[in-house]
Amino acid sequence: MTAETDAATRYFDAIAAALGGLEIFMRDDRSPLYRHGIVAKVVAEYIARLEKSFSCWRNRLGFMESFRISRAESGFPVFQNVLELENDRRSAGQRLAAIPEPNEIRAEMADFILRHKAFPAALQRSMAERLYLEDVDDGSAFGPFTLAQTAKVSVNPKTGRPFYLVHWASFDGAANLPLIYMATVEDSSTPMIKQLVGRDGKLDEGVEIPLPVDGLLNPELAHRFDDFTEKNSAYSLSPATIAVNLDKDFETLHPKQLRRVVLGPFYSAGITEHNSTVAEVLSKVRKVENAWLLTWTIQEVYSKAERPGRRGLFSSEKSTQEFFINTDDLEAARQGVSSYEKHALVPHEAYQALYAAGESEKIFAGYKVHILSKGQVISDV
Structure with missing residues (x-):
């Protein structure tokens, strides 16, 4: 070998x-x-x-x-x-x-x-x-871009609009990171309200929706939505930028929440070189199959209010979302999010090595740590 x-x-x-x-x-x-x-x-x-x-x-x-x-x-x-x-x-x-x-x-x-x-x-x-x-x-691998699916449909009782939970994914070519997106989007288009909302203001149970549905549930906007997500899924775009772009580009779609899961970085002893401290400690782990560390970040931006649209004789403006950015948290402001969570998954033996080396507090500062041990994951360590 x-x-x-x-x-x-x-x-x-x-x-x-x-x-x-x-x-x-x-x-x-x-x-x-x-x-x-x-x-x-x-x-x-x-x-x-x-x-x-x-x-x-x-x-x-x-x-x-x-x-x-x-x-x-x-x-x-x-x-x-x-x-x-x-x-x-x-x-x-x-x-x-x-x-x-x-x-x-x-x-x-x-x-x-x-x-x-x-x-x-x-x-x-x-x-x-x-x-x-x-x-x-069979087409089930993680491709450069995975088209959106609608995973959930419901009705917002306050606005009387149907809303969809839509998800899609991309592998970012510049950062070499897998990215997973989920958006909760309200739809104010008249045909979809008539079709989905019952007289009681709830989701019409008489309408059969075979979830998950490929693409956005609204057929008139599905192709445009696919084009939008493909062009607006780069890691270099903040979640707030993507949400604002979505809000601007579709008159009858109202994004209420956008989540992005960034998988990585991934650290492996003797192979990756992006953190010398992690690499040095992992190289001392006895079993090579346990000498790794996987991190991921969950980013979220949500709408705190909707500014009503205006319709005039000569011009009109669509309603727009006011997205909350947590400016009290410098990292949240830098990421362009309302909130974020950083997670780390590490085998028990590798965690022990990092702890024994006195590096665990520094390496895992700001992370929620999850330890893989005997086929189970232990959190809140």
């Missing part, structure tokens, strides 16, 4: 353990995110997509040697890898047709070993490519 292969194996093992631990945390009903059950459920769906991506990349290394991660910044794969997955997904069906079925390849491998008394490296590469393309072909 070469040094590069060994490092790749350690990286994939570490990120698999981290994402598996994060999924346990999200699905645990004791998790602080579970007070918003649907939020945890949505995030868990995107974690599953990321796990699929890493499974694909691991198989890809069996026949292609190009794989790079952002060692000094995010600790996640560089954007080029995400684009390659997407390109391969588009051509997977055509390429699979040219590769024999797995059983045929296995039979050929056995025959090759018996006849040549050697390892069938070319056939092994064909098998790896076959498994990779089958994995990529």
Whole structure:
């Protein structure tokens, strides 16, 4: 095993353990995110997509040697890898047709070993490519951009408008970070109010809505909404900027809350280099599969009031949201959010090493720390 292969194996093992631990945390009903059950459920769906991506990349290394991660910044794969997955997904069906079925390849491998008394490296590469393309072909990996879905529909009793919980995701090409977005948006368009709001001012139970619905529930705005989210999902845009842009661009859509989950940075001993203190301590962890640290940030901006629109003879103005930015908190103001939470997930052995080195307080200052131990996540340490 070469040094590069060994490092790749350690990286994939570490990120698999981290994402598996994060999924346990999200699905645990004791998790602080579970007070918003649907939020945890949505995030868990995107974690599953990321796990699929890493499974694909691991198989890809069996026949292609190009794989790079952002060692000094995010600790996640560089954007080029995400684009390659997407390109391969588009051509997977055509390429699979040219590769024999797995059983045929296995039979050929056995025959090759018996006849040549050697390892069938070319056939092994064909098998790896076959498994990779089958994995990529189903479209469930975390792509450069994942189109919006409507996960929940209800009615605001104060305004009489239906509102949707919509989510989407992107992999930021500049920061090399996976980003998950969730927005609560009210809809004041007359057709949707007539269709969704009953005489009692509540959601009309006679209307069947097969949730989740691909795209924004309002069919007249769905394509425009997809275009908007694709152009307004960069990490460089603050949540407040995205919310204000959404409010401006759609006359009948009124964003009441926008959440962004930023996954990363990810730290792995001997591989990532973005924090020398963390790297030094993690390198002393006895089991390499426990020598990692995953962080994520949940950002939120919400509307504190709606300024009514004005309709005049010669001009009109749509109603606009007044978003709350917590200027009393310098970090919240810098991020352009009403509030934020920073989280860290770390294996028990790595946490012990950081604690023993006297670095845990400095490294985890401002973070909610969650410890992965024996398949369970312990929070509030």
